[in-house]
Amino acid sequence: DTLGVAVVGTGKMGADHVRRIEDVVNGARVSAVVDVDAERAKRIASGIEGCTAYTDPAAAMAAADVDAVLIASPGPAHEAALLTAFEHDLPVLCEKPLTPDAASALRVLEAEVRLGHRRVQVGFMRRYDAEYMKLKSLLETGQLGRPLMLHNRHRNAASPPFFTSSMLISDSVAHETDATRWLLGHEITAVHVLRPRPSASAPDDLQDPQFVVFETDGGAIVDVEMFVNCGFGYQVQAEIVCERGTARIGDGHAMVTNMAGRWGGTIAQDFVERFAEAYDREVQTWVDATRRGEVTGPTAWDGYASAAVCEAGVRALEEGVRVEVELVERPAFYR
Ligand code: ISE
Numbered sequence: 293d294t295l296g297v298a299v300v301g302t303g304k305m306g307a308d309h310v311r312r313i314e315d316v317v318n319g320a321r322v323s324a325v326v327d328v329d330a331e332r333a334k335r336i337a338s339g340i341e342g343c344t345a346y347t348d349p350a351a352a353m354a355a356a357d358v359d360a361v362l363i364a365s366p367g368p369a370h371e372a373a374l375l376t377a378f379e380h381d382l383p384v385l386c387e388k389p390l391t392p393d394a395a396s397a398l399r400v401l402e403a404e405v406r407l408g409h410r411r412v413q414v415g416f417m418r419r420y421d422a423e424y425m426k427l428k429s430l431l432e433t434g435q436l437g438r439p440l441m442l443h444n445r446h447r448n449a450a451s452p453p454f455f456t457s458s459m460l461i462s463d464s465v466a467h468e469t470d471a472t473r474w475l476l477g478h479e480i481t482a483v484h485v486l487r488p489r490p491s492a493s494a495p496d497d498l499q500d501p502q503f504v505v506f507e508t509d510g511g512a513i514v515d516v517e518m519f520v521n522c523g524f525g526y527q528v529q530a531e532i533v534c535e536r537g538t539a540r541i542g543d544g545h546a547m548v549t550n551m552a553g554r555w556g557g558t559i560a561q562d563f564v565e566r567f568a569e570a571y572d573r574e575v576q577t578w579v580d581a582t583r584r585g586e587v588t589g590p591t592a593w594d595g596y597a598s599a600a601v602c603e604a605g606v607r608a609l610e611e612g613v614r615v616e617v618e619l620v621e622r623p624a625f626y627r
């Protein structure tokens with residue numbers, strides 16, 4: 293009963309997930325790959341036994357050997373793919389963001405509620421990262437007391453050519469919206485975005501870096517330094533400040549070398565490298581749950597809440613004002 297997975301979107305993340313399902317994860321295989329670029333889909337499928345290439349996600353999802361779907365296409369394509377997966381009642385692991393804005397995320401959430409059972413796990417992989425998991429467990433013990441502030445640094449070596457200023461929020465800070473909600477157990481109620489003079493290393497017209505501040509319903513203040521053209525590598529760090537202590541992750545001190553009058557280590561260059569183990573754990577957990585007939589992990593509600601915070605963030609960026617986050621009432625289904 294190996295799970296046949298259709299991977300929709302074979303860009304950087306999708307291609308990495310294809311490799312992961314084939315080579316790392318137990319209990320699943322890639323039975324279909326879908327890409328708008330037919331040649332790319334064919335090339336990837338040709339290297340995998342029993343894998344068919346498609347350009348249309350709906351055609352792949354109708355295939356008899358497809359039991360589950362991993363969506364890794366760009367965010368704006370997610371809603372249509374999710375709704376099609378629901379029509380076939382297929383379990384889905386959907387890469388973040390669930391969708392790029394709150395209205396479309398709400399449509400997805402409502403469609404899942406109508407279906408009557410959970411089908412979606414959202415790909416917020418930080419929840420599966422060993423360091424984040426440690427931080428979460430520590431907070432749950434209560435030893436540190438109530439969280440007061442959370443400082444985040446999120447840096448990429450360079451942004452891809454299609455990146456826009458609003459994507460620093462909707463595509464990148466999207467991770468901190470979920471990490472904040474998950475670590476603190478608070479909802480984010482308002483967003484501010486400060487705009488330092490852009491780095492000369494950023495492409496023209498890209499507001500990079502950005503300094504984002506969240507207020508939460510538990511009274512915490514959270515900041516995010518979002519910098520997608522830092523040049524030196526991929527870094528994700530977080531420090532929580534609580535009533536009785538602090539905890540920090542992401543320093544990357546796995547190995548420190550001393551050589552020629554200097555000490556140091558290496559910095560990962562992209563998310564595929566930095567979060568490799570988190571993605572492995574995330575996809576294995578999804579496959580295991582799916583084979584048991586269960587759905588675990590970040591929900592469509594989490595995806596919706598994140599999308600709503602990001603939408604407020606994009607407005608805060610564009611208008612230079614504090615923007616409150618408006619969420620619909622949380623359906624009982626997601627409690
Ligand atoms: C990308 O889509 C990701 O999800 C990465 O984790 C993030 O660091 C990057 O900024 C996003 O564009």
